[in-house]
Amino acid sequence: MTVQMRVLGEVEVRVNAQRVDVGHARQRCVLAVLLVEANTVVTVDQLLDRVWADRPPRRSREVVSNYVSRLRRLLEGNSAGTIERRGGGYVLHADPESVDLHLYRRLVAQAHNENDDSHALQLLEQAEALWRGEAFADLETPWIAEVRGHLTMERFAAVTDRADLALRLGRHAVILPDLAARTAAHPLDERVAGQYMLALHRAGRTADALAHYRRLREQLLEELGTDPSAALRNLHQQILSADSELAPVVVAPLTVPRQLPAVPVPFVGRQQHVGQLDALLHGPVMMVAIAGAGGIGKTWLALHWAHRHAGEFPDGQLFVDLRGFSPDGQPMNPAVAVRGFLDALGVEPGRIPTDLHAQAALFRSLVAGKQMLLILDNARDSAQVLPLLPGSESCTVVVTSRTQLPGLITGRGAHHVALDVLSSNETHALLTDRLGKARITAEPTAVGELIGFCGGFPLAVSIVAGHAATRPHLPLASIAAELRDLGLGALNGTEPTASLPTVLSWSRNALDPHQAQLFALLGIAPGADISLLAAASLIGLPPTETRTVLRGLEQASLITQDARGRYCMHDLIRAYAASIAHDQPDDTRLAALRRVLDFYTCTAQTADQILFPHQVPIHLDPAAPGTHLQPLSGTPAAMAWLDTELPNLLATQHIAIACNWHRTVWQLAWTLMTFHNRRGHLHDRLAVWQAALAAADHLPEKAARTDAHRNLGRAYVGLGRYEEATGHLNHALILAEQQQDAVLQAHTHHLLARTHELQGDDQTALDHATRALSFYRSLHEPVWEAGTLNAVGWYTARIGDYTTARAHCEAALAMQRHHHNTEGAAATLDSLGWIDHRTGDHHRAIDHYTQALILFRDLGNTFQAANTLDNLAHPHLALGNTEQARLTWQEAFELYRQQGRDQDAERVQRHLAELSRSPQTAPFRGVRRSAPHPDTSL
Incomplete structure (x- = not known):
């Protein structure tokens, strides 16, 4: 310690x-x-x-x-x-x-x-x-x-x-800038003045030295009434006479520098990047900029490659750590680096000019035409690098930096190499090299967990390997358990350069205030990635300004932007960002979370209203100031946004739970209802409504709890867990009756009908549907009435009264088309197709099913589209269209499988197997399907 x-x-x-x-x-x-x-x-x-x-x-x-x-x-x-x-x-x-x-x-x-x-x-x-x-x-x-x-x-x-x-x-050139500053700060100090005069004289600026003496003498007379000291007068006289005693020290002639640090071992992977560097030796671009996050292995790659090719640079190799991201936060002054190169080349101190531009020019002159390699490591920005670049194409330059150095890429034609994490195989190879094959092969499960924890971050892999190497008696499973318990803290080593949090902190210290704030907040933002507008809401800045801030974080290699324009962080960088986010004031952190949760909740409600405009919207409070909502135009845009943001929306609900924002928890479940139904996200639907039911206990509105029980029952229905579904739906019905809420009673009867149907009790299903229809008619709700009229027709058909069933469904279809309820119309067309098929009118059945399928696809309702495809295959088979039936069932099977509907997928697979065995005589087995839900608000 x-x-x-x-x-x-x-x-x-x-x-x-x-x-x-x-x-x-x-x-x-x-x-x-x-x-x-x-x-x-x-x-x-x-x-x-x-x-x-x-x-x-x-x-x-x-x-x-x-x-x-x-x-x-x-x-x-x-x-x-x-x-x-x-x-x-x-x-x-x-x-x-x-x-x-x-x-x-x-x-x-x-x-x-x-x-x-x-x-x-x-x-x-x-x-x-x-x-x-x-x-x-x-x-x-x-x-x-x-x-x-x-x-x-x-x-x-x-x-x-x-x-x-x-x-x-003889180091007058190095200290001359400092002496100039000290002279300005202490204008009457004669010892400092003498040092400054001597340095000027030795740097070839004798006139400047004599002029400074004259100014000092005048200032001494004016302010102190005295002349310069005898020592200073003597120095003045020596400068005037060009006294040889004032000549600078002479150093050795130009030498061949060999400055590369030791070969880094072990080195694995990075073959693509090594190939890019190899191409430098044979191509027109003589400079490469390697960029990546701290600890990602930039210096590791550069030095490995440099040592492999050192013999191809007979005039020497120069190396400098520019300390662009160092513990003290002070990057190396380019003048110091240039002077170091001149010293390494053996330049006489007296030949070194004082001005940085002149020093850089001398350096370029000395390396002109020489085959030299320059490794400029850990650069802060392009401005720090520019004075160090040779002017000759015979030299090769490799720059490493945590920033992308756009000035070198666009202004100097540098080849950009973006360094990302190691692959799982490369990480495995690195651990094997460090710990030995026997130890790695003995515990494959633990090794897999170690690889997953490190996420391909080379510094993280090295730290974990170091923990294991220093404790050879300890099973790797025990080390994996430590990592699970400690998280990012397991990578916080005692030495700064061997600590991932410390290395990342150096990058953070280089950020401006807005970049530092957004970096921290991204660590606690919901989900694994984020859009521009969500990030703007998180930090509370305009989108254009936020884009600039994000670009700065991207150039600092702390975030990446994918092809869709979304921003994400490596898991370990996110963990570090989250750890510093909690250092921010509570009100700042919570205000940021409030804005980003409002972004997701309000935009999700907008999308839900687009998908099902007949649904009565829930009341949301105005979004917090600084929130920027996503504009959505039409069903495809709404579905695309929800498809993209679903993981973040689920994560948003988890954050709302942690913050005890109960209303937001419930609202998110509601706004995702239509989307979950159309996409068939059955398990997600169950999870969000379980959370919503718990949140409803804390809300004053009684209807919130009723709706939560109803929708949780619906979620259990979708998963075939009918006993649990019936329990929640009956509870919802009791609450709705106590509250004398006719709408909720109707909705719940509608769902109870479906539950009984799926359990084989069609008559009870019809009774519940009829009661729901009576409620909707008394409420004068034509859209809901039409949906339930279809349900009554469907259950009537299931008990064998096809004439009555068709009349109900045709009346429902007319109402749905009149009120532009596309989803209800699709469901009713599906019902009519089933009735047609059961009554032997297979051509009409195909027509109705096909119309339903087109509408479901237009709505993005892949869940119900799978059901309709399953049904459509039967009339094709009945008409002898065997190949069309096979293709239709195959498409339904793929959708069922993608949606995790295993029982439906297995049933369709049996149909396909029968079709393969006996395509001409495959018996018709009436599909027992789930009726497409006619109204996503139910």
Whole structure:
């Protein structure tokens, strides 16, 4: 366990590189005092004076004791920092190396005692790297202000010493930008001025150095009434006379760099991508940009390929990690990278110009015509890469980045390689390479679970393989069980680069505020993918602005867009996004969920009204501000939207359940009713109405519970679970009678009729249908009346009274056509076809069935279309049209199978088998079909 305690910036404690909450400002002040005085006793009076000055709190000693106790618990168990009560005060025992202030002072002191200038410079650079802003940046007391002032002077002195060392080592070009900034910040400091003048002179800008001296001399006279010091005047004279003592250090001639890091092993798969890179060596495009999410294996691929082809670049290979997505969030300045390349090429420091553009030009001149490979790893954006590109086509450049680098692709003709997850076979091969074939083959089930958990994410596979490799005695099934329990936490390693959440956090840190917010919210959005309008509703921005935000996330390789224009995340990235979504304020998170649930619920109701306009719509509250509804035009668009969004609509109901938004739970079940009926989603229909019934218990409207029992009964009917169906329908009927609700009584009788029919009791079915018809007529509801008139005709036909049945159905058909009830008309045409077939008029039966089939297909009602196809085959067979009967049954069989209607599929399969055995004499077996439901609102 590593512990770091910092004051050179914000006061903080980090354990294993993760920031720990130290508490509010006063408690951080107490910690700051103890850290500054680490390993020294600080009395309570000193703490009170340094933290509260002249305004100590009431019961001040008790307050100090409480603060120290909290800090002690925070550091408990960490040998790097413990707090002990001693001699009327407290002492924080800490390893000086764990406190940045004390480490800083040690490095500076060591540098001052070092005889080797190069090593001394390295020590001072390490010391400067410890600073992360102003000391105690988040605190303000008189004592802290005084200590901060002393530390600022210490830092200024150390930075100035560092500049002297760099100048002695001939690194004037590297530090010149920094010296220019320091000179502007400290215009009267003569030591800084001298360093700046010397750097300018050595960089070939002698005129600028002399001009700066003149300006300084005038400013000293004007503001202080004095001349420059003797040292500065002497330096001025040396520059004027071009004194040879001021000449820069000379370095070795140009060298051949071999900078590739070690070969990454093992490497599996990626053959397509390796082939794309291989093509670079023989094609006109000499640059490739490999893009993908953090941990997806971009550097792994680039280095594997580079080592395979290193011999084809005799003039050298350059490599730089541009730190575009690093823990500190500070990408490498291109000037640093260019200077590193120039150093690697052995350029004399004195030959290196100060300006970045000039440095880049020198670099291009040096590599012109050379066969070199440049690996520019972990780039933040195109702007960071452009100064590092060679101008010669003889060089090959491979750039890796979490962003898609459109500037390189469109502006420089780079070949784009999008890196996605490994396949299951590649993941299996990688695990086998890491853990051995014997261990993998011994537990195939556990290995399959490990592969599924990793989802092809190379970093996830490596972490899981590492867990297994370090515990060879542990069965893989036990490791799989750990992954089930821990989820994403299982991939949170102790080292940042071996932790998927940490690696992803670096990508997140690079996002702008809107991108970061939408990224988090996408983690908790319903379903596995999302449309533009749903995403716009989620974040509450206009669609055009949301598209820009989504594009930014796509370019950051955090989401992908498929061919349908829908956006999705890898499961592990989604899990990470969900974990940070819960860091957002509750009101922000819940408002986002409310908007996206309103998007799905309101659009689903619009679709339902399009599919069955005769249904009385339920009342929905206005959608929350910021919600953008999907426009739908016509039945095909409504069915297409529902087909696409069904998984998300089901997930929406689950979110509504979790949020206790009971009305939304019930409303979603209602709006999906027509669609579920037409598509035959029997199990989904059951699940949503089970949830709706539970939600109805929390709603004030009594009819909601009645409708829930009725529709749950209907769902059980569809699944052939008649006892449960009858129980719910009878319960619904009792409630409807208690409420004296004629509409619900009629609807329920209609469904009870169907339930009894399917159980073989046609007479009871007819009785219920007749009662339903009486209710509808008294209510003056012609559409519902027509549907039930068809049902009465159907049950009358089933008991053998075909003349009466046909009269009822023909009357129903006329009413349905008059009121433009297409679905009811289709159902009635199906009934008439059955009556025709039973009475021997097979040609008319085919005509009626065919009309019904056309209407069902136009409506997208594949469930009832399967029934009608099943029925249509019988009159074809009766007329000797054997091949047409076979084709019709085959189509019905496929639909039954797709809908999970196994019993119907098996029955049709038996018909087909009989037809194959004896096509001319296959006996007619009257199909016992489910009557097409005449009204999806029933």
